[in-house]
Amino acid sequence: GQQLNQSPQSMFIQEGEDVSMNCTSSSIFNTWLWYKQEPGEGPVLLIALYKAGELTSNGRLTAQFGITRKDSFLNISASIPSDVGIYFCAGQRGAQKLVFGQGTRLTINP
Amino acid sequence: NAGVTQTPKFQVLKTGQSMTLQCAQDMNHEYMSWYRQDPGMGLRLIHYSVGAGITDQGEVPNGYNVSRSTTEDFPLRLLSAAPSQTSVYFCASSYSGGRASTDTQYFGPGTRLTVL
Numbered sequence: 428g429q430q431l432n433q434s435p436q437s438m439f440i441q442e443g444e445d446v447s448m449n450c451t452s453s454s455i456f457n458t459w460l461w462y463k464q465e466p467g468e469g470p471v472l473l474i475a476l477y478k479a480g481e482l483t484s485n486g487r488l489t490a491q492f493g494i495t496r497k498d499s500f501l502n503i504s505a506s507i508p509s510d511v512g513i514y515f516c517a518g519q520r521g522a523q524k525l526v527f528g529q530g531t532r533l534t535i536n537p
Numbered sequence: 538n539a540g541v542t543q544t545p546k547f548q549v550l551k552t553g554q555s556m557t558l559q560c561a562q563d564m565n566h567e568y569m570s571w572y573r574q575d576p577g578m579g580l581r582l583i584h585y586s587v588g589a590g591i592t593d594q595g596e597v598p599n600g601y602n603v604s605r606s607t608t609e610d611f612p613l614r615l616l617s618a619a620p621s622q623t624s625v626y627f628c629a630s631s632y633s634g635g636r637a638s639t640d641t642q643y644f645g646p647g648t649r650l651t652v653l
Contacts, residue, residue, distance in 0.1 A: 430579060460642075469541075469627050469644030470580070515579060524570060524595055525642065527579035 433528030448531040449500040456518030459499040541645035550618040558613040560628030569611040573624040618652045
């Protein structure tokens with residue numbers, strides 16, 4: 428089945444560093460979403476992007492909807508310990524189901 | 538609001554057994570869906586429903602049945618469990634399934650299923 432290519436698969440950083448991850452697809456999406464999942468819980472929506480070229484921030488998080496509509500990135504600035512988790516991108520077309528990336532596991536050394 | 542609830546939280550089955558994973562939401566959401574999450578695979582859609590009485594297949598529907606008799610409930614049935622169905626299962630719901638630009642899918646806490 429279709430999946431998004433998300434990279435990197437894992438990141439090990441120092442507290443205070445900036446983080447960048449991205450997703451690419453061979454297909455166009457109308458919506459790009461970024462979720463965070465913590466152990467034993469379901470994914471929680473962080474940022475939703477609805478227009479090509481859109482740049483949206485949520486606190487220290489910034490995400491962009493690629494101009495080709497086939498990619499998106501998420502940046503986290505000045506990372507803190509509670510940023511630890513798995514980050515997923517997801518693409519959506521209209522009222523259809525989400526297609527998820529494989530996830531980026533973020534580990535932070537204090 | 539309890540949001541999206543799932544039961545049980547953990548389950549161990551033997552090959553060939555059947556069971557139903559329960560999912561309920563109290564937000565009057567039209568759209569509900571089931572995903573499975575496997576290591577390195579992200580989440581994959583099993584089945585979804587756009588309203589009571591309407592269901593459709595997702596990416597990996599084989600071995601699973603669903604029904605939607607009420608707006609609130611969307612159970613997932615495994616008819617004859619297989620080891621390949623060992624996974625974490627998530628139920629999600631949203632108001633319109635993404636038609637509205639401000640729509641959001643809310644996920645339940647998950648059911649961890651092991652099939653021996």
